[in-house]
Amino acid sequence: MAIAAAKICPNFIVTSSEEGLKVWEMDARFQLTVTTVNLGKVKRLINCIMVDDDDSVAYCGSTTGDVVKVRLNLVPAPPHPVLETCMSKPPPKSRRDGIMPSLLNGNYAQGVRAIVRVGPKELVIAAGDGTVDLIEELHTLKPKKLEAGNKCPTQHSLKKVKSCKIKSQITSLNKFKTNSLLLGTKGGDMYSLSAVSFKDPTLKSTSHPGSINSVVVPQVTSEVFVTCGYGDIRIWKIKKSDSKIQEASRILQPGLTCLCVIVNQDGSSIISAWDDGCIRFHAPQSGRLIGEIKGAHQAKVTAIAITSNSQRIVSGGQSGQVRVWDKYQSWNLKKVFGEQRGVIHQVAMKDDDLEAASVCEDGSCYVWKIDPNDEPSCKITLQTTSKLSGVSFFPGSGTLLMTTGMDRKITCWDTATGTAIRGLDTHCSITSLFVPRKGEMFITGFEDGTIRVWSLLKGEDAFCGIGHGAGVTSIAMGSDNSYIISVSSDGSIFYWPCPQQVVRAYKAKQEESLQNSSSRHPATDR
Structure with a gap:
């Protein structure tokens, strides 16, 4: 459950588990010798360990909220490490509601999570309830007795x-610079004190x-992006001058997990898919809930896409169903497709809003006709032999579609004939795909982080980014590329x-589109 290395003797480490505290020594032949710390009748589960600067003692924070002090006896080697004392703060002196303070009142709530020394006699103790105390260890106290012949295992020898x-x-604590502390929390926040x-x-x-399930950049601005995960949706602001990212706001949904998030084209609404089967609409500025489709799917909603006019949504669920929703005064169910079997990993919308595609873990990719003037129907089925993880239409290409899968392959399809016209083999399972609206490339994320x-024309990887410590779950690109x-x-x-090279290609594409539009609509003299 915890581990700490000695400061002066680097070949010693102290570990804790359900079996107790142990001291490990590594010799010159890299062989380990283990010694169990003698705690007597004291039974504690240890959350954290801090070895003192001179390797004489180790302070161990326990789940019961007290601090176990162990004399290590590393030098000389023969004596075994033994328990020295168990320490806590004194209980409160005041009596409330006629209840006497118990012997456990001095212990830290939710256990001691981290300990660090900041002075010759001073320690900083961080507890699970968020308490951070600067304490001084008292050495003059004698053990108190509960009954004759029975000593209390925990002494009130810590002075706040x-x-x-x-x-x-609080989950972690460390010294930073001279007079500062860094604290890490279970919620992923880091504080300085x-x-x-x-x-x-x-x-x-x-x-x-925890895991971030989806990321999206609004088309109306490249200064912000949106992520989602367990319990919330977060909006982040980008400072491009120094590449700093700062959280702007949160949309909280405690106890639920957001599996996919998108932003409509005009940026007026954040649309999210949740594991309770609902699709929710939030205002970007205030985070206020402005709409909700309750029971959009029987189980989890795993993927969503929206048309450019924000009047139609295509959603995919955990059971393999794809549903089409139309907006009148409220969102109404237009069509249910149940051809696929398994989790729908992604839904993509064509740039003309007339077709949508969904990929499933059963290896199928279905292209759906969603023309608002006709009844939604299946256009074509594309089948592979492995799980598919991503899908996207090529902007302005007409019938070209790209899929990625766990078989390490990138496949380009012609949706008019249903044939694979090109395939690329990669080094690892592909977990995410992004094709920008303008530019000559596409981006993939892999299971190895x-x-x-990739160059769209050459079919070769032009650049590689290495840094993630786990599989990439989602990718997005700024609206200005x-x-x-x-x-x-x-x-x-x-x-x-x-x-x-990518930025220059994007700017050249923009200039070309502007020239084409001006040639189609020449200015006239009045």
Whole structure:
């Protein structure tokens, strides 16, 4: 459950588990010798371990909220490490509602999570309830007795000097510079705290505490992007001058997981798919819930896409159903397709809003006709031999479609005939796909945490990004093609400035489209 290395003797480490505390020694032949710490009758589950600067003792924070102090006896080697004492704060002196303070009142709520030394006699203890205390260890106290011959295992030998509170469960603590502390929380937040004043913790950074399932950049601006995961949707602001990312706001849904998020074309609504079977619409500025499709799918809603006029939504669910929704005064179910079997991983919308495509873990890709003037129907079925993870139409290409799968293949299809016209083999299973609206490339994310930028014409990978510690779950590109955002299952967000070749190709494409539009609509003299 916890591990710490000795400071002076680097070949010693201290570990904790359900079996107790153990000290490990590695010799010159890289062989380990283990010694179990003698705790006597004291039974504790240890959350964290801090070895003192001189390797004489180790302070161990327990789940019961007290601190176990162990004398290590590393040098000389023969004596075994033994328990020295169990420590906690004194119980409160005041009596409330006629209840006497118990012996456990001095213990930290939700256990001691981290310990660090900041002075000759001072320790900083962080607890699971968000309490951070600067304490001083007292050495003059004698063990108190509960009954004759029965000593209390925990002594009230910790004196609180200063204290502050964090609104989250603290998971880690460390010294930063001279008089500062860094605190990590279960919610993915990092705070800095002055070790002198112990006041006003400052939020330094924040992130999702778990897997990030989806990321999207609005078409109306490249200054923000949106991510989603367990319990919330987060809106981030990008400062391009120094490539800094800062959280702007959160949309909270406690206890639920958002599996997919998109933004409509005019940026007026954030549309999200949730594991309770609902599709929700939120205002980007305030985060207010402005609409909801309850029971959109029987189980989880796993993928969504919306037309450019925001009047039709195509959604995919965990059971393999694809549903078409039309907006009148409210969202009404237009059509249900049940041909696919398994989780729908992605739904893509064609740029003319007349077709949509969905890929499923059964290896099928269905192209649906969703012309508002006709009844929605299936246009064609594309079948592969492995799970498909991504799908996208080529902008302005007419009938070209791209799919990616767990078989490491990128396939380009002609939806008019249903034939695969080109295939690329990659090095790893592909987990995400993004094709920008303008430009000459596409981007893929892989299970090994890498992303690759591919040339659309040559079919070769032009650039590779390495950095994620887990599989990439989603990719997006800024509306000006100046950066790429990738997210992964370990909760990390990576900002990649686009290579200059990509930016130049995008600008050339823009100039070409402007020239074509001006030639079609020449100015006339009045």
